[in-house]
Amino acid sequence: MDAILGGMALVFNLETMAVILACAAFGVFLGAVPGLTATMAVALLVPVTYFMDPIPAIAAMVTTAAVTIFAGDIPGAYLRIPGTPSSAAYVDEAYQFSLRGKASECLGVALVCSVIGGVAGTLVLIFVAPSLAEVALKFSSFEYFWLAVLGLSCAIFISSGSRLKALLSLCIGLFLSTVGLDLITGSPRFTFDVPDLMAGVNFIPVMIGMFAIAEVMRFSAERSADLKVAVKDSGKVFGEVRPALRKHWPSVLRGSGTGSLIGVLPGAGADIAAWVSYAVSRKMSKTPEKFGTGHIEGIVEAGSSNNAAVSGSWVPALVFGIPGDSITAVVIGVLYMKGMNPGPAIFLNGGEMIYGLFTVFIVANLVMLPVGYIAIRASKGFVATPPRIVMPIVLAFCVVGAYAINNSDVDIILMLIAGLAAFILGLASFPIAPIILGLVLGGLLEKSFMTSMMRSNGDLTEFFSRPISAGLGTLVLVVWFLPLIVRLLRSLRRPPLQLPR
Template sequence: MIDFGILQQGLAMLASPWTFLALSAGLAGGILIGALPGLTATMAVAVLAPFTFFMEAAIGIPFLLGIYKGAIYGGSIPAILVNTPGTAAAAATARDGYAMTVQGKSRKALELSLYSSVVADFMATLVLILVAVPLATIAIRFGSPEFALLYLIALTMIATVSGESFLKGLAAAGLGLLVACIGLDPMSGYQRFTFGNTDLLAGVSLIPLLIGMFALSEILMQLTHPPSAQESAGRVQHGGERLRWAEFWALRPTLLRSTSVGAFLGSLPGLGAEIACWIAYGLARGRSREPERFGKGSPEGLAAAEAGNNAVVPAALIPMTVFGIPGDTITAVLIGALMAQGMMPGPLLIQQNPGFLFGLFLVLLVTNVLLLVFGLAAIRWLKQVTRIPPSVLYPCVLLLCVCGAYAVNSSRFDLLILAFGGGLGYLMRRTGFPIAPLIIGLLLGPGFETAVRQSLVFSNGSLAIFWSRPGSLALLCLLALVIVVMAWRGLKPQGAASRLPRSRRMKSHNAKGGDS
């Protein structure tokens, strides 16, 4: 039965002009923050959360949610325009988005990114509203064996979709896991690979390394390998044609599949948009009729990456609102902000503040409309960065990289990590090793190690725990399937024609025969 008192409280919260202003300011600021390399959504929410403690909950929490959503989307803008992901969640977006920019299709890429983000965000918000409790129930039943296998599946898929070589992708992911071991052992406290350097006790800082490997290595590539005349012409062709409705409508299976992936992974505590974008990207490539276009300007790949990472944002609120468990690092900050407002996330939030929770759901729906409006404005203004000459643009990007890397911990050692990441990224690009598996391996490493070691502790060292539970057995079978399929795709001939469907190969053969 509908409680009209709860509906009235939720509508009153949405109708407040201060709530609307706070949400709008947070969304606009989040897009700008996400568009600046080095300034992440986590950093912005963590820094600004204390200021909301002095606001009403109906104002402060929507402000933080606006920053969260805006920053996740905003990271796609520099990823598409200058191949520099504003956030880690936009790393997969850069692969096809920047390729489309080089081809003179930056306007289409930006519009596709925005529309995919809005659609995925809207559908994931409906999931949050309609099926929050069932999804959270599934997530809460996941133990350490299931999470260990889920991490392993993610690593395997990422390693195989980020480059042309299956073995090079696995090697890069393994190197990322090795780098993740640097620091203090989480269970014994012993130092690992620190070589007596106290700056490495907390491990390698992810943000400076990510900026170095993606942004700084791109600058080095541009300096040592200037763009060809064709690529330069592609950069000069600002904007290009707009995205047609028929093109976007044709991507609906990819959008639905990627949104489902993002919503599911977002509902699992500890997994975030950084992982969802790559898994959605990998599934899209595996189901695509043109997998050879991925990484070379595929609209399907761009839509999958953006739908996957933006669907995480509403879904990450599922474990937070239902069980009080943070879905990612940002929702962990949001839990602190709610507690500072005197509200306890979880079942008590639903019981004691149902009106506020309903208002929060309405705010999330309104945010989708505002994201479309602000996103179009951001595209109109921020796309002008492609008009900046490379001699001016790349020094500015370098300055932002240095400032962003230093701002994370205010540590000069992070600048060394930035330089190391840039050099390593440059070498990997030159030798054909994909960068993304290393970064994601570093990101997943701590959680993967903790899940494996906890599982072995619970089972007294027996590996049977990974197949003795129904959930872990299902994930183990899925892992075996992923390895077989990805290995087959990675070891078969790499020629473009060999990767085409049989019908297309016949057409291509007939066409060549006719020409001869």
């Protein structure tokens, strides 16, 4: 009890609370700017943490990451441009609310679900961190292969419209993921002698181009200078929260659980958690035909999942020093710098420090509620601002965001090419989201497959030889063939046609 009270005292003081509030505002700004991801926001804080004590430094990182993930929903709802990659899974869903004048209600529900998911992920971190981390450590290349295949399969099932077009879009993303050095031979592939492409195609400029630049092009093509971002907005931020939670509380629990579990897996993170949860929500929904038209169910589940994954990703980072995602990869360096060496000993010798860390997680997610409310109310300026003013500002931020990643002109060119390609594909009703997912997971898929084949000497049965990989492989096969089986069973149950006599 003394350690718990001492840990709380490290958080509930003027310095730490001021850091949390300042970083919450910083996270809102970074998350609302397309392309400036949560990882970038956390990385920008690293030089500042040199001058902070351990708990305020960790509080700055945790708060910024949590708030940035939510703030990415704001431009997605108003402009159909995801502020962060984890918002891309349901950006079309949120934008439909804006077209109906209900962007504030949609963001209010997303905010509350993000807080619930973040707190749920924190509880997982506190109570079951050691056991979950041990399971994650048992993942080999075989398990990661099936995890990547499962994530790619989600791209097909979450897409509205033609699944064939979704599959073709996914293939485009997988092709882009092959650009760079070959994993086995080390020879360059599709680099066209451009040194910046040796490391592969950075998915952040591609995401900015396909969602933001394509939207700017669509606006320019419409030649409608008087078009508003949304027709109207009721302004009732929390007006739909209670009905949504009452009706879809299983989705909140399922999304929080899925996000926490995926966050524990090293390298997975909030992006994959949002995609998987949105796909699961659509598969489990009683009204899957409403998805893509502005249905709150998918937002409820994916919104709680991505923030739960942010907290869950700290499990392997703290217990074994293995980063759960790119954010915790940055934070681990700060932990070492502050003398909090990640590993099992941190729970035994941490004392007040580890309980202070747990308190930071809870406070950071709760602070997101009032800060997010203020951000949603302030974002209503999008509604009153004509797009002919908003779109040039968006374009400027896109260029800055794409260039700031690597300080490379090549990223700006990639962004423009991706935007033009997405604009043309959109004219043919090709979904864009599968391209992004294919690009993100393509590298993991290739690396895990090649490593597994070398370990098994080309024996494909080895992919089902381990208990966890066999379970994931079976789950993938069920996802693939379940719709076909269900359709076959329904056809068998139909009464035979009676021919007229």
